[in-house]
Amino acid sequence: MRVRRGGVSTAALCVPLLLAACGPAAPDAGHDTPARVAGAPARLPVPHGRGSSTPDDFNGDGHRDLVIDDLVKEQSHADDAGVGIVYGGPHGLAPGARQLLSPQKQAAPTEGRLPAVFDAEESCDLDGDGFTDLVVSTDPPYDGQGRPPVPLQLLFGSPAGLTGRAVKLTVPDAARFGNDWPDQPVCGDFDGDGKQDLVLHASGGRLSYPRGPFSRGGAPRAAGAPLASPGEVPVGPAADVDGDGRDDLIVRGAEGTAVSALVLGGPGGPTRTGAVLPAGTDVALGRFGRGAALDAAVGGTGKTSLRYDLPVAARATLAAPGPILGAADFDGDGRDELVAGASRLRLFHAGTAGLSAKDAVTVVPPAPGTTRVLAAADFDGDGRADLVVRTYRGETKDTVAVYRGTKRGLLEAEPAVTFSSSEFRTP
Numbered sequence: 001m002r003v004r005r006g007g008v009s010t011a012a013l014c015v016p017l018l019l020a021a022c023g024p025a026a027p028d029a030g031h032d033t034p035a036r037v038a039g040a041p042a043r044l045p046v047p048h049g050r051g052s053s054t055p056d057d058f059n060g061d062g063h064r065d066l067v068i069d070d071l072v073k074e075q076s077h078a079d080d081a082g083v084g085i086v087y088g089g090p091h092g093l094a095p096g097a098r099q100l101l102s103p104q105k106q107a108a109p110t111e112g113r114l115p116a117v118f119d120a121e122e123s124c125d126l127d128g129d130g131f132t133d134l135v136v137s138t139d140p141p142y143d144g145q146g147r148p149p150v151p152l153q154l155l156f157g158s159p160a161g162l163t164g165r166a167v168k169l170t171v172p173d174a175a176r177f178g179n180d181w182p183d184q185p186v187c188g189d190f191d192g193d194g195k196q197d198l199v200l201h202a203s204g205g206r207l208s209y210p211r212g213p214f215s216r217g218g219a220p221r222a223a224g225a226p227l228a229s230p231g232e233v234p235v236g237p238a239a240d241v242d243g244d245g246r247d248d249l250i251v252r253g254a255e256g257t258a259v260s261a262l263v264l265g266g267p268g269g270p271t272r273t274g275a276v277l278p279a280g281t282d283v284a285l286g287r288f289g290r291g292a293a294l295d296a297a298v299g300g301t302g303k304t305s306l307r308y309d310l311p312v313a314a315r316a317t318l319a320a321p322g323p324i325l326g327a328a329d330f331d332g333d334g335r336d337e338l339v340a341g342a343s344r345l346r347l348f349h350a351g352t353a354g355l356s357a358k359d360a361v362t363v364v365p366p367a368p369g370t371t372r373v374l375a376a377a378d379f380d381g382d383g384r385a386d387l388v389v390r391t392y393r394g395e396t397k398d399t400v401a402v403y404r405g406t407k408r409g410l411l412e413a414e415p416a417v418t419f420s421s422s423e424f425r426t427p
Contacts, residue, residue: 041419043426044096046087048159051130056123056377058157060131063088064379065161066388067134068400069120071100071421076395082106083120083136084424085162092380093388093402095419099161103138108153108166110140121152122236124187124196126214131157135185135198136166147173148181152200154218167218171200171208175223178203180232188238188247190265195221199234199249199270202226207234207251209269230261230273239285240265241274241294241310248274248311250283262296262311274311280304286327286336289350290314297338297355299325304340308354318355320348328376328385330405337409339363339373345389347410361410365391366418367399380404390421398422 049061056064068084082102086093103118115138122135134155142148153166171182180203190197191211198220200208207229210220231251238247246265253259260283262274277283280298288295291309297318298305304320307313320340327336335350345363348355365371369391379386384405391399401415 041096041423043098044094046097046099046161047089049131050159053130054132056132057088058085058123058132058134059087059161060157060159061089063090063381064377065132066093066375066379067120067123068374068390068421068424071424072392072396072398074396074425078395080117080119081424082118083134084421086419087161088379090381092386092404093417095417095423098424100424101134101136101155101162106155106162106164106166107136107138108168110138110149110168113141115139121183122185122187122198125157126154126187126196126198126212127156127216128195128213129157131159133157134162135169135187137183147176147179150182152183152185154214156216167216169198169210169214170217170219171210172223175208175210175226176202177206177208177226182208184234186234186236186238186249188236188249188265188270190238190247190249190269191267192244192246192265197269199238201233203232205229205232207232207270211269227269227271229263229270230276231259235260235283238265239294241285243292250277250285260298264311275307275313277307278305282325284325284327284338285310286338287329287334287350288327288338288355289335289352290354295354297325297327297340299340304338306355316354318348319357320346324371324373326373326376326387328387328405330376330385330387331407331409332382332384332405339376339387341371345371345373347387349409363387363389363403363410365389365399366401366415367391367393369393369398374400378405386416396422 047061049059051060052062066086071081085099087097117139119137121137126133140149152169155162155166182200184201186199195212197211202208206226210223231253233252238249241248248264261276263270264272264274280300282299284297293309296307304318306316326339338348347361371391374390375388387403402417404416
C-alpha cells in the first residue's frame with residue numbers, strides 16, 4: 001500500500017505513493033543548514049529482474065520498491081531534487097540500492113524546456129510487461145488560454161528499474177471536459193479486462209478515463225467521453241472493494257471539499273456511485289474484520305469515522321488521534337490494522353467485530369519532527385506488512401524508518417532500517 005498526498009490509502013494495493021508520500025512541513029528557519037550525507041550507505045547495483053506481478057516492482061525481481069517524493073534539499077527553498085527510488089530485495093528495502101530520478105535526466109521536454117517540477121503521482125504496470133511503471137507530474141508551459149497541456153509523464157520499468165526518458169501521457173481531447181489540468185491520476189483495472197487503466201481529474205463532475213494497456217509512446221488503448229461522477233478529484237490507490245473483479249476508487253468533490261464517495265468499477269469503467277463517505281482529511285480502505293468486503297476509515301480531528309462492508313457501509317466511530325491514516329496487515333492474520341496519528345502514531349488492531357482501541361500500539365519515530373506514513377506494505381516477503389514512516393525537520397533534514405511486521409504485529413521498539421532522503425544526492 002502506498003499513501004498518496006491528500007488521498008486514500010489501501011491495504012489491498014501498494015502507497016507512495018500514498019499515500020502518497022506527503023510533502024515536507026513548512027520551512028523551519030532554525031534548520032537551514034545543508035543535510036548531511038556523510039553516513040550514507042555505499043551504493044549497491046539495482047538487482048535485475050525478469051518481470052513479476054508484485055506491486056511497485058520497477059525492476060521486476062519480485063520485491064517491492066519504495067517511492068520517495070519531495071526529497072530533502074541542500075538548503076531551504078532550493079529547486080525540486082526529484083524522486084527517489086529505494087529498491088527492495090530478499091531482506092526488504094536496501095537503502096544502498098537507490099536511484100534518483102531528476103527532471104534533468106529523466107523528464108521529457110516541452111517546447112525545448114525541461115520541467116522544474118517532477119513529482120511521483122501513481123505506479124502500476126501500464127504496458128503489461130511485468131515491470132511497474134511510474135506516473136509523474138510536471139509543469140509544462142501554459143499561457144492560461146484554452147485547455148492546458150497534459151502535465152503527466154510516464155517512466156517505464158525494466159529489468160534495470162526505471163531507466164531512460166519519460167514520455168508524455170496522451171489524453172485525447174474527446175476524453176477531456178472543461179479547461180482544467182488533466183491530473184490526479186489513479187491506476188486500476190476498472191473494467192475488469194486484466195489491464196491497468198487510468199482515471200484523471202477533468203472538471204464539472206467528470207472524470208477522464210484512458211484505458212490500458214498503454215503504448216511506450218504514452219497512448220492509451222482507448223479513451224472515450226468523460227464519465228459522470230459524484231466528484232471530480234479521484235484519489236487512490238484503487239481497490240476491488242466488493243470483490244467483483246473490477247477496481248473501485250474514492251472520488252472527492254471539487255474546490256477542496258473533504259466529502260467523498262466510493263465509485264464502483266464495471267464493464268464501462270468507474271460509473272456507479274456506492275457509499276457516500278463523511279467529511280475527513282484522509283481515507284484508508286482495508287479489511288478491518290466484519291465481513292468479506294473492504295471497509296473504510298475516514299480521518300478527522302480527534303476521531304475516525306468507520307464504514308464497514310462497503311458499498312452498503314454500516315457506521316461506527318473510533319477514537320483515533322490525527323488524520324494521517326494507513327492500513328495493512330502487519331501480523332499476517334488476514335485482517336488489516338489501522339495507523340493514525342501525528343508526531344506519534346497509534347496502531348489499532350482489527351478483530352471479528354472490527355477495529356478497536358483495545359491493545360493499541362504506539363509507534364514512536366526515531367527522530368523529532370513532523371511524521372507521515374510513507375508506505376505500509378510487505379517489503380521483505382514474509383507475508384506481513386512493514387510500516388515505513390518519514391519524519392521531517394524543515395526542508396533540509398529527514399529520517400525514514402522501516403518497522404517490520406511480525407506475528408505479533410508491530411512490536412519492535414526500534415526500526416529495522418533508518419536512512420535519510422538526502423542520501424539520494426550522493427554519487
